Amino acid sequence: MAFLGEAAAGKICEMAVEMAVQKLTEEAKLLLDFSKDFLWLQDKLIYVRSFLRDADQQSPHKEGVKQWLDRIRVVSLLAEDICEECAVESIYGNDPQSCGFSCNQWIFRHRIGRKIKDIKERIRSIIEDRNELKLLGEVVSANEASSSTSHRVDHKKSYLLPSGSYSHAVGIQSKVDDMLRLLDNNASPIIAVVGMGGIGKSYLLQHVFNYVKERYDKSIWLSFSQSYSISTLQCDIASYLGLGPQIKNEGVSQERAAELIHENLKGKRYLVVLDDVWEAREGLLCKLGLLTGDNGHCKVFLSTRNREVCTILNAHIYEMQFLSDSESWNLFRFYAFKGNEAPNHQLEEVGRDILKQCGNLPLAIKMVAAALPKTRMPRDWESKLHRLKEVVIADDDQIIPILRLSYFSLPARLKACFAYLSFFPKVEQINCEYLVYLWIGEGFIPAGEGQWEAAWYCIKQLANLCLLQVWEQYEDRPSCKLTNYCTTHDLLHDLAINISKENKCIFSVEEASKGENGDCCRILLGMKDVNDAPISERPIVLLRTLSLYQNWRIKSIPQNLFTAMRGLRVLDLSGTSISKLPQSLGKMTLLKVLNLNNTEIEKVPKCVRHLKSLLFLALPQRCEKLPVWINEVKCLQHLE
Known part of the structure; x- marks a missing residue:
């Protein structure tokens, strides 16, 4: 029995040694084959990106194929993380592919090698489904011919932004005159x-606002959303009145905030615009501190698609009319022919047929006309006409197909750039320079020489297609720095949100707090009036962007929050009341954009020192002194 026990023990030892040797061999192989595997990964990433671009140019696929594509996108995102980590290491003098290795480089190689092995296994699993593979292979081959004629960015072209070209007004002056008469008559x-939606309500109010704002002591413009917050709107009003710090820092109740606003406005003549009010609650103006019974001192303009809002607020209704046929044609000519007559009679006939499908609706006319091929050949427009005939504009819901039609005709890069406009809440203006850094941070613009010019050229392209409106203005600062801003129509913003939701983006506090967001790529909670960071601490490996913009009630960030977000590229905490950052942020090797503007942070956080990929850093004004180590952040391009 003893002999049998020793034999069994010997056999077990032999098996253990054999398993250990096998394991060590596998681990050594990860290290020795690293360079070969990494090059393989880079090649596969180029192929996968090309494949996804081609698939995105097609019409929506069947549900099973969509799920298959989602798996490919996950592999693509994981591969991007690995390639960027290696690029960052090489910038800091720790090239994982160099001949001489330090201990840290061996550890890095081993960690990345395991990730590459995991990606290989995922790819093998993906290609096992032959039916989807064959179907999507046909999708790719069908698109190969068209890819050669796809939109290219010409870096030699000027990327200066258009100034004034996109404010072409058709049929607006008579409507402005109507509104001014109503105002003067004290209706x-x-x-x-x-x-x-899309008929030009906000555009009309912008003109009227600019005409009359100088008559008033205070002029306030408030942009609403479908789920607006009284507290957020009060903060917006307070910023116009110089009450922002008083309301935010004291953390006053809504009732007290309304009192402070009303006391500040008492006895003054003031004008308020409530733009795009979806629904009105009883006593809305009182809750905002805007009382209309102050001896006629207050005037309120509002735009809405909902007549019930007018009843609740007891408002005088001005019915916005469609453009006339001649006005519609003039607007169409401006965007299709740069204001000139049609080059030939045949093209004009097709153009007028296309115009009929737009229902004399300004937004639809601009979008369709701007997206038409710049050609003299009628047949080049006929395919667009055929697709438009499938869309009939009758109400708000049915204009969305026309907007989607314009979106699906975009090149892949512009699709991503347009959808990212959902990063911003429905506010007046977007700083173009910040938008460019966000696009670059997310990887929409390929790295390399000319990256900056390519990003600004994307803004110009979106403006040319009427997906953005761009203007220039001077900052209200001693240096009078010229800054470019842009905005997009409410319906286009809604479209960007819908598209982003389809691509694993979260916009609600309830969803963000769930523990089921492992495949989520963006969490966008700007202006949600939340009290703390409502993010699940479960791993969100694929998360690229986290925005808690303008949630001033947030005072702290959980210490372990960022350990679950190692792939994060963009973090916007601006407009919150946080006073310090958790040290776990320092592990965000791939973070490229960090916005801490208008926070309570007084010193540059030490964790910033370890953000090896950081391109953009915005600090609060109270953060006056920069640490000597800031130069160690080698990639930093913008420090605000």
Whole structure:
């Protein structure tokens, strides 16, 4: 029995040694084959990106194929993380592919080698499904011919932004005159512009606002959303009145904030615009501190698609009319022919047929005309006409297909750039320079020489297609720095949000707090009026962007939050009340954009020192002194 025990023990030892040797061999192979595996990964990433671009140019696929594509996208994102980690290491003098290795480089090679092995296994699993593979292979081959004629960015072209070209007004002056008469006749302290989405309500109010704002002591513009917050709107009003710090820092109640606003406005003549009000709650103006019974001192303009809003607020209704046929044609000519006559009679006939499908709706006309091929050949427009005939504009919901039609005709890069406009809440303006850094941070613009010019050229392209409106203005600072801003129409913003939701983006606090967000790529909670960071601490490996923008009630960030977000590229905490950052942020090797503007942070956080990929850093004004180590952040391009 003893002999049998010793034999069994010997056999077990032999098996253990054999398993250990096998394991060591596998681990050594990860190290020795690193360079070969890394080059393989780079080649596969180029192929996968090309494949996904081609697939995105097609119409929506069947559900099973969509799921298959999602698996490919996950592999693509994981591969991007690995390639960027290696690029960052080489910048800091720790090239993982160099001949001489330090201990840290061996550890890095081993960790990345395991990740590459995991990606190989995922790819093998993906290609096992032959039916989807064959179907999507046909999708790719069908698109190969068209890819050669796809939009290319010409870096030699000027990327200067257009100034004034996109403010072409057709049929607006008579409507402005109508509104001014209503204002002068004191028809009502509240005047509501009512009409369907895309008919030009906000555009009209912008003109009226600019005409009359100098008559008033205070002029306030408030942009609403479908789920607006009284506290957020109060903060917006307070910023116009110089009450922002008083309301935010004291953390006053909504009732007290309304009192402070009303006390500040008492006895003054003031004008308020409530833009895009989806629904009105009883006593809305009182809750905001805007009382219309102050001896006629207050005037309120609002735009809405919902007549019930006018009833609740007891507003005088101004019905927004469609453009006339001649006005519609003039607007179409401006965007299709740069204001000139049609080059030939045949092209004009097709153009007028296309115009009929736009229902005399300004937004639809601009979008369709701007997206038409720049050609003299009628047949080049006929395919667009055929697709438009499938869309009939009758109400707000049915204009979305026309907007989607314009979106699906975009090149892949512009699709990503446009959808990222959902990063911003429905506010007045977007700083173009910040938007460019966000695009670059997310990887929409390929790295390398000319990256900056290519990003600005994307802004120009979106503006040319009427997906953005761009203007220049001077900052209200001693240096009078010229800054470019842009904005997009409410319906286009809604479209960007819908597209982003389809691509694993989260916009609600409830979803963000769940523990089921492992495949989520963006969490966008700007202006949600939340009290703390409502993010699940479960790993979110694929997360690229986290925005808690303008949630001033957030005072702290959980210590372990960022350990679950190692692939994060963009972090926007601006407009929150946080006073320090958790040290776990320092492990964000791939973080490229960090916005801490308008926070309570007084010193540059030490964890910033370890953000090896950081391109953009915005600090609060109270952060006056820079540490000597800031130069160690080698990639930093913008320090605000």
